[in-house]
Amino acid sequence: MxxxxxxxxxxxxxxxxxxxxxxxxxxxxxxxxxxxxxxxxxxxxxxxxxxxxxxxxxxxxxxxxxxxxxxxxxxxxxxxxxxxxxxxxxxxxxxxxxxxxxxxxxxxxxxxxxxxxxxxxxxxxxxxxxxxxxxxxxxxxxxxxxxxxxxxxxxxxxxxxxxxxxxxxxxxxxxxxxxxxxxxxxxxxxxxxxxxxxxxxxxxxxxxELSESDLIRNYILMGLENDEQSFIYEHFWRPMELMFDYEKQGTIMDKFFRDYLTMKLTRIPKINKVYEEFKLYHINCEFSSVADLCEDLLKYTKYYTDMVFVRNSNPEIKNLYADVNDLRMEVAFPFLLKVHNDCSEKIITEENLIEILKICISYVFRRSICDIPTNSLNKTFATLRNEIKQDDYMNSIKAFFVLRDDYKQFPNDDKFENAFCSRDIYNMRSRNYILSHLENYKNKAPIVIENYTIEHIMPQNTNLNDEWKKELGPNWKDVQKKYLHTIGNLTLTAYNSEMSDKPFIVKMEMEGGFKESALRLNSYLVKLTEWNENHIKERAKLLTDKAKQVWKYPMISEKELAPYCVEEKLVHKYSLDTYDFNVFTKTLFEVLDKRIMNLSSDVKREYKKLYIAYKVDTNFVDVVVQKQRLRISVNMKFTDIYDPKGICKDITGIGRWGNGDVEVFMDHTSDVDNVMEIIEQSYKQQEE
Structure with missing residues (x-):
């Protein structure tokens, strides 16, 4: 040098x-x-x-x-x-x-x-x-x-x-x-x-800084002889890079490599460890040469960029890609990469691919309507390929979703209907997506949502005029508060500013009003002369029935589901009664459990045979009930823990129930603050 x-x-x-x-x-x-x-x-x-x-x-x-x-x-x-x-x-x-x-x-x-x-x-x-x-x-x-x-x-x-x-x-x-x-x-x-x-x-x-994809490109190409380096670059790497948008290339390529590895490994690499994970994958992967690996990367890049940039010769698939982007469903990409490749390999048909895309979209959308935390979605989609049975491909996917009754649940029609009718749709990020799909479902002349604005049929003004107060009745304040932003009271119009707080009958009869509207969303309104609580509820029910058709629950017969029900029954279901609590340890647990669950709404508790697990993506702490105390396994490397009070024990390589290399005990309720300082480190590490 x-x-x-x-x-x-x-x-x-x-x-x-x-x-x-x-x-x-x-x-x-x-x-x-x-x-x-x-x-x-x-x-x-x-x-x-x-x-x-x-x-x-x-x-x-x-x-x-x-x-x-x-x-x-x-x-x-x-x-x-x-x-x-x-x-x-x-x-x-x-x-x-x-x-x-x-x-x-x-x-x-x-x-x-x-x-x-x-x-x-x-x-x-x-x-x-x-x-x-x-x-x-x-x-x-x-x-x-x-x-x-x-x-x-x-x-x-x-x-x-x-x-x-x-x-x-x-x-x-x-x-x-x-x-x-x-x-x-x-x-x-x-x-x-x-x-x-x-x-x-x-x-x-x-x-x-060098991005993860910069480092991967260098790792792949740098060690090759000049001729092979040029061949790999010109035939695989350069075509791969050209599939990405120039301005966003680095960022999206980083995400691609993470999702590619998630699909291959069925676990999610940490966002700043993608390069390291890729090197390990390359050493142990199924490909015998760099050319074979790059050919595989090129193939999956095509699937990935088609989804991200909404490209497909089939209009129905292209529209579904747009839905995936509207709902920001990047968490589903690892699973969808696998499905796209299976379609390319003729393991499933294009019709199967379309159905799976619809199921995934409905799953994510229904959960958002039911306000189920999204933190588990990445883990669900990362491991979903493990649920696929090649000889019963579609039913195995449907059965997985239908049989979930935990935090991975696919809300059924009853749960979805109750939530959709009462949900504040107006303040959801996806409100335009929702109204557009309700309007355009089976519509041969679909509208462009950007040409319209959202109209509250019952106005937002907290000081309603006398006509509105009369229509809504003596409890008009309660009606307005309860239904204002719900689906029953929302529609689309090109005349939002003109309608303003005008009475319902004026909105109906005015130029460009509801009566002149060709929008399907307004078809119920043209039959009315007044707007009140009953009409809001009735319209909400009609739109919810349509929503259940737009975002369908997976259809699988009892006969098709039966083999998977047998498998589910073989899985033991545990509860709080599983553990040998006494009065003292039950009090300890209740104090600790409350503090852990209050870390975030994303935290989920699972009862295992030998311990109680708390997780976001995966377990960050496990609690074992002992005779006079709680033994707590913290899922971190001992060398990464900050323990100024010296309450942690290194159990690296020692057999223990639970996950992680850090052990701490809770002998008294007064220990909870010190114990939580350790647990929070594991929680924050998983959140990063």
């Missing part, structure tokens, strides 16, 4: 070329990072500082040639090097466009810092980016026109520097001088000695 301190001028000067290998991420600095660099340059010059350290550039020198260009593969530092190149281009162009300003020599910038003056082709350029960005940077260097339709951070950031130079906060010569004061450590690795992969993982001192 050879490390030298210098600046961008000394690094670029000479017959050199810096290449960005295919495993590196695209140029990803935003305006925020450019502003920080610019402020460093301005501040340094105005304060007359002699230098400012901006980071390092790590590269591997290609085999030296007796003549021609010496090439370096950049391992780390392409973001700052590219950004400084954009600034130099903007400074050079200013000099060209302002010949009266002779303080900057544009030829020096052009021929020493941007180009290798006497070379041709790609070797002409000091910096050569990856495929997606290469042509844009070359066009900027060559001052060639660029299509207005191209979206690129290179163009955005170049424009930022052009604007800053024009503002004359610093004179051009001062900018050039200050750039030279930016201190950079140039580190050149020895390919035979230095571990480039390990160095890449550890380097990320400034700028934007």
């Amino acid at each position: 050879d490390a030298t301190k210098g600046n961008i001028y000394s690094i670029l000067n000479g017959n050199k070329q810096f290449l960005i290998p295919v495993y590196q991420r695209y140029y990803s600095w935003d305006i925020e990072q450019c502003k920080r660099l610019w402020n460093d340059i301005v501040g340094m010059q105005k304060k007359n500082k002699q230098g400012h350290f901006v980071g390092s550039i790590v590269n591997i020198a290609e085999q030296a040639m007796p003549t021609g260009v010496q090439k370096y593969m950049i391992i780390d530092g392409q973001q700052r090097m590219t950004t400084l190149t954009l600034l130099l281009i903007a400074l050079r162009d200013y000099s060209i466009d302002h010949p009266e300003d002779i303080s900057i020599n544009f030829r020096r910038i052009d021929n020493m810092l941007l180009k290798n003056e006497y070379e041709n082709g790609d070797e002409r350029y000091k910096l050569l980016l990856t495929e997606n960005d290469r042509d844009i940077l070359i066009n900027l260097i060559e001052r060639k026109p660029i299509s207005e339709n191209i979206v690129s951070r290179l163009l955005t950031n170049h424009s930022f520097f052009v604007e800053q130079i024009e503002k004359k906060e610093l004179m051009p010569a001062e900018i050039y001088e200050s750039i030279g004061k930016l201190q950079i450590v140039n580190i050149t690795l020895d390919r035979a000695v230095d571990d480039a992969q390990a160095i890449f993982e550890s380097l990320n001192s400034t700028g934007k």
Whole structure:
């Protein structure tokens, strides 16, 4: 390893070329990072500082040639090097466009810092980016026109520097001088000695952090020989990246890898451990080569991006993808990846796929209406593939949902109806989705919900006029409070502002009123001359009946369900009476149980044969009832626990009922605060 301190001028000067290998991420600095660099340059010059350290550039020198260009593969530092190149281009162009300003020599910038003056082709350029960005940077260097339709951070950031130079906060010569004061450590690795992969993982001192997908791409491609690296990139990785939206690529790709691993492993990797989990998966996966693994990734990327970006040639599936996005059902993606692949492999039909999508949508939607906490959904969908029986695919999925009577329950029609009629729909995030689907169900000419606004038939004004008070009756305040935001009192209109607080009959007869409305949501209203509690309830019942058809409960016959009922009965059901409490330990438990359950509405209690478990996604604490005390297993590594009072015991590798490496006892009700300080650490760790 050879490390030298210098600046961008000394690094670029000479017959050199810096290449960005295919495993590196695209140029990803935003305006925020450019502003920080610019402020460093301005501040340094105005304060007359002699230098400012901006980071390092790590590269591997290609085999030296007796003549021609010496090439370096950049391992780390392409973001700052590219950004400084954009600034130099903007400074050079200013000099060209302002010949009266002779303080900057544009030829020096052009021929020493941007180009290798006497070379041709790609070797002409000091910096050569990856495929997606290469042509844009070359066009900027060559001052060639660029299509207005191209979206690129290179163009955005170049424009930022052009604007800053024009503002004359610093004179051009001062900018050039200050750039030279930016201190950079140039580190050149020895390919035979230095571990480039390990160095890449550890380097990320400034700028934007490497995403999990950046690290995975590097891990996959960096260790390959050049020919195989190019083949894998061009045939698998590049097509995969192109399926993602340019602006959101990094974020969504990170989510894809997490969901892909969840689907493969049937457990959810921690959000900041995806790269580590991927490396372990690669070592133990079913694929014999990197090419086979990348081919699998490409296949699942297609399923994933189709769902995320709502792409499918089948209009019904495309609409279901839109529903999945409207309901923010990302938690279902791991399971849906499995189902899509089974459809592709002809294990199930496209009709089966459509039915499964509908079941999943109904499951998530009905639970939201019934106000069931969503924290268990990710675990449910992560492990749902384990419930599938290949010889009875559809029934095994339906049976799983139908037979749930715990926190994973699929609300049946009775529970859904009771909740849907009384739920505050207006203040739900999904209110437009709900009204749109009620209106458009089996409608051959569906409306576009964005062209309408939500109308409260009974107005929101707490000081109703006399006509409304008369219609609603002497208890009008109670009626308004109870039904105002419920489905029975909500509709759509294009004339919301005109209707305002007007009496019902005026809303009916006015131009553009309910009587003229072609909306199905208003078909019940046109028969009425007044609006009161009974009509609200009656309309709510009609709309709820339709909702039960839109978001159906899984249909499975008793005969089809019977084999799964037998399996369910084999599972023991435990309760509080399972445990050997005495008066003292029962009091201890009641005090502790109340405190744990009050941590959040997301916390669920489960009675196991030997202990009582508390979980969010998985158990964070388990309680074992002993004769005179409670033994508490905290699901954390002992080395991660903060225990200033020294009440915890390390049980790593020791057989105990419950989960985790931390044990603590509760001997008296006065211990509860100290015990909860330990338990809360496990709860918060699971919430992260």
